[in-house]
Amino acid sequence: MVKLKTRSKKSVLIFSYLFAFLIILTPTFNILVDPYSIFLINYKLRRDNHWAYVPGDGGSSHLQKAAGIIKYKPNTLILGSSVVDTGFYLKGNFTHNDATSKLTAIEKISKESGYYPVYNSAVRGGSIETMHQYLKHALINNTNLKRVIIGIELPILFHLENEITLKIQSENFMIGKKYVPTKTLFDYSLTKDITLTSLKCSRIKLDIRHSLNKIKEFSSSLLPKKETNYVQNAKKEIPRQLMNYDLMPISFLGKKTTTEMYLGAKIARDLSKKYKNNKKTLDQVTRELDEMIYSLKKHKIDYVVFLSPISPYSYAFMEHSNNFDVVYDLMSEIAKITPFYNFSEIINLGEDYNESIFNGDGRHYSSKVGEILFPYLIGRKNKDEFLVTKDTVSSSVKKMKSATSNFVSNNPENRILFSKINKSFIESKHSIFLEKYQEKYGYNIIKLFGEFYAIPKQKEKYKLIDVISKSNKKVFSSKSFDNLIKKISY
Numbered sequence: 436m437v438k439l440k441t442r443s444k445k446s447v448l449i450f451s452y453l454f455a456f457l458i459i460l461t462p463t464f465n466i467l468v469d470p471y472s473i474f475l476i477n478y479k480l481r482r483d484n485h486w487a488y489v490p491g492d493g494g495s496s497h498l499q500k501a502a503g504i505i506k507y508k509p510n511t512l513i514l515g516s517s518v519v520d521t522g523f524y525l526k527g528n529f530t531h532n533d534a535t536s537k538l539t540a541i542e543k544i545s546k547e548s549g550y551y552p553v554y555n556s557a558v559r560g561g562s563i564e565t566m567h568q569y570l571k572h573a574l575i576n577n578t579n580l581k582r583v584i585i586g587i588e589l590p591i592l593f594h595l596e597n598e599i600t601l602k603i604q605s606e607n608f609m610i611g612k613k614y615v616p617t618k619t620l621f622d623y624s625l626t627k628d629i630t631l632t633s634l635k636c637s638r639i640k641l642d643i644r645h646s647l648n649k650i651k652e653f654s655s656s657l658l659p660k661k662e663t664n665y666v667q668n669a670k671k672e673i674p675r676q677l678m679n680y681d682l683m684p685i686s687f688l689g690k691k692t693t694t695e696m697y698l699g700a701k702i703a704r705d706l707s708k709k710y711k712n713n714k715k716t717l718d719q720v721t722r723e724l725d726e727m728i729y730s731l732k733k734h735k736i737d738y739v740v741f742l743s744p745i746s747p748y749s750y751a752f753m754e755h756s757n758n759f760d761v762v763y764d765l766m767s768e769i770a771k772i773t774p775f776y777n778f779s780e781i782i783n784l785g786e787d788y789n790e791s792i793f794n795g796d797g798r799h800y801s802s803k804v805g806e807i808l809f810p811y812l813i814g815r816k817n818k819d820e821f822l823v824t825k826d827t828v829s830s831s832v833k834k835m836k837s838a839t840s841n842f843v844s845n846n847p848e849n850r851i852l853f854s855k856i857n858k859s860f861i862e863s864k865h866s867i868f869l870e871k872y873q874e875k876y877g878y879n880i881i882k883l884f885g886e887f888y889a890i891p892k893q894k895e896k897y898k899l900i901d902v903i904s905k906s907n908k909k910v911f912s913s914k915s916f917d918n919l920i921k922k923i924s925y
Contacts (some may be wrong), residue, residue, distance in 0.1 A: 462624035470636040472499035473615065473623050475506050478532040485636040486529060490628075496520065496529050496559040498623075501572060501609040503527050503554055508577040511550040511813075514566040515557035515586035516594070517799060518743050522586075523809065524802035527555030541809045548813050550582055557586065562594040563720050567727045572610050574734065583731060583738045584812050587775075588745055588798060589765050590702060592720050593709040684879045686896035691793070696852075699748030699797040706749075707758045710765065717768065725772045739812050740775040742766070742823075744804065746797030750779070750839040755853050759839075763832045770828050776821040777831050778808055780838050848900050855903045856884045876923050878911075887919045888912045 468480045470489050482488070489495060496517075503526060504512075513523055525541045526533050538546065545553040556569045566585065573580055608616045623629050683693070710717070731738045753759050769775055793800050811818040823831045843849045874880070878889040883903065889911040890897055901907040913919040 461630055464637075465624040465629050465633045468633040468637045470629070470632050471495055471623055472533055473502045473609075473619065475502060475533045478534045480638055481636050482638050488635040489632060497561070497565075497607055498609070498619075499529070499533075500527060500556045500558055500569060501607055502615060503533060504556055504569065504573050504576050505609060505613060505615065507552050507554050509552045509554035509556075509573065510577070510580065511545060511553040511582045511584065512570070512573050512580060513553065513555045513557055513584045513586070514569060515743075516561050516565075516588070516591055517557070517559035518588050519557035519586035520555060520559055521794065521799045522743070522802060522805040523555050523557070524805060525553060525555050527557070528802075529559065531555075540806050544809060544815060545813060548815060550813055563587070563591060563723045563727065564595070567723055567730075568610060570727060570730065575611060576613055580734070580736055582813070583736055585727075585738065585740045586743050587724075587740065587769070588743045589762065590706055590709075590798070592765055592768065593706075593713050593716050595716055595719060684881065684890050684892075684897060685883075685899050685902055695746050695793055695797045696748050699746040700752045702745065702749040702797055703752035703756065703758065706765075707753070707756070707761055710761045717765075721768050721772060724769070728773045740769070740773050741808070741812065741821075742769070742775055742777045742779060743798075744779050744781060744792075744800055746793050747839060747842045749797050750835065751843050751849070751853065754836060754839045755843075755856065756858055759832070759836055762835065763828065766823060766832060767825070767828050770823055770825045774822060774824045776811070776818050777823045777835070778811075778821055779835055781807065781821070851900055851904050855886075875920065878923050880916075880919070886912055886914060887916050889919055889923045 466474045467477050469476060469478070470481070470485060507526060513519060513527070520527075520529055523541060524531060525539045525545075531539070542551065542553060545551045556573065558565050558569065561569075570583065608619050728738070728740075750759075750762070753762060766777070792804060810816045811821070843853050874892070875889075877892055879892060881888050881890065888902060890902070891909050897907065897910065902910055905912060911919060911922045913922065
């Protein structure tokens with residue numbers, strides 16, 4: 436009986452030690468891996484591109500930014516959406532390892548100019564309301580904040596409260612505090628969900644979800660497959676939009692440029708429609724911007740507002756569809772509140788337009804562009820020629836329109852492309868880009884800019900310029916789907 440009691444005590448003691456060990460190990464492991472970049476202690480335990488394994492992806496950057504402001508107490512703050520976050524590679528950028536002491540090109544320039552430490556607090560998915568919240572947060576953590584750089588793009592003027600803003604309000608208990616609160620410490624170090632996320636993000640590379648998916652895939656492969664016929668009737672079938680370059684039978688200017696053209700046209704369409712239908716939203720957003728600028732002036736903080744470059748394809752579609760007055764009106768709305776710098780023309784709009792400027796979507800420019808812009812933003816280079824005021828909006832828009840026209844006319848492929856697009860296309864409900872209907876008689880049936888094409892199947896891609904200019908005799912086209920089918924049936 437005594438022996439049994441002794442064994443029982445030993446078991447309890449071992450279990451207690453084991454439990455205590457796990458209680459200490461779990462938060463330590465989660466804090467060191469730090470998948471949400473809250474603790475900013477060590478990044479070496481994280482696998483490359485760890486953000487891909489974080490639930491919500493870049494949508495969780497609102498946590499990282501709030502924590503970074505608390506830790507670094509920057510003298511220079513960069514505000515914006517994901518566009519600015521992507522474009523300026525320094526501490527705070529979602530791909531940057533915040534724990535490293537190595538300075539980026541932008542950080543070196545800011546240090547030389549007396550604007551260090553500088554922090555990228557642009558929130559992915561954020562709005563102007565979000566920028567204002569993080570400005571207030573920065574002022575609480577550093578009363579000596581010297582300079583604020585605000586990057587906006589025209590579409591953000593219609594960006595109100597959304598999922599990210601609600602996350603900031605409901606999840607981010609760091610906003611407005613000088614420390615990481617107890618609830619945040621608990622939620623991001625001791626919970627089951629954070630532990631599973633840390634395991635997936637760590638170099639241990641234990642991906643439980645991936646393993647379960649593999650088992651599911653294997654189980655599904657054992658079941659009999661149902662035969663499916665892709666399109667029985669093209670008129671009843673919703674056509675499949677082809678955005679994946681590899682699936683396209685047509686070769687455009689390049690993988691990134693293909694997507695950029697598609698999304699550039701989408702930006703133009705959305706911007707035009709929102710401007711006509713969402714005046715109330717525009718008023719709310721500009722009011723928030725006005726309040727933020729007033730706060731900066733009140734605290735005597737130097738600030739710079741700049742208009743981020745967006746794809747020249749976006750402006751080309753705006754100009755082509757006679758909607759460039761929208762650009763003028765929106766820039767006028769900003770100029771009423773504050774002078775700003777328009778960097779739309781700083782990118783190369785010539786024949787050798789480089790598809791590496793934007794990250795494939797027409798809005799998010801590469802960090803190389805950020806390195807070009809930053810010396811202007813902190814006064815290392817003269818930016819007066821880019822200044823837009825209430826009095827110079829008209830001349831600035833004229834320059835943009837001229838540069839846009841040159842961009843189209845300087846490139847033979849662009850020239851043909853825009854000549855084939857109906858000017859009212861932006862206003863229509865049709866797909867702006869390429870749709871695949873079906874395969875028939877050895878042809879891929881596609882719809883491109885409102886016209887049907889029958890393209891014979893082959894391994895090599897057809898060049899866009901050969902298809903839409905109808906110089907390739909093998910390719911048939913028609914405004915009518917039925918007429919096209921009749922043509923190829925013979």
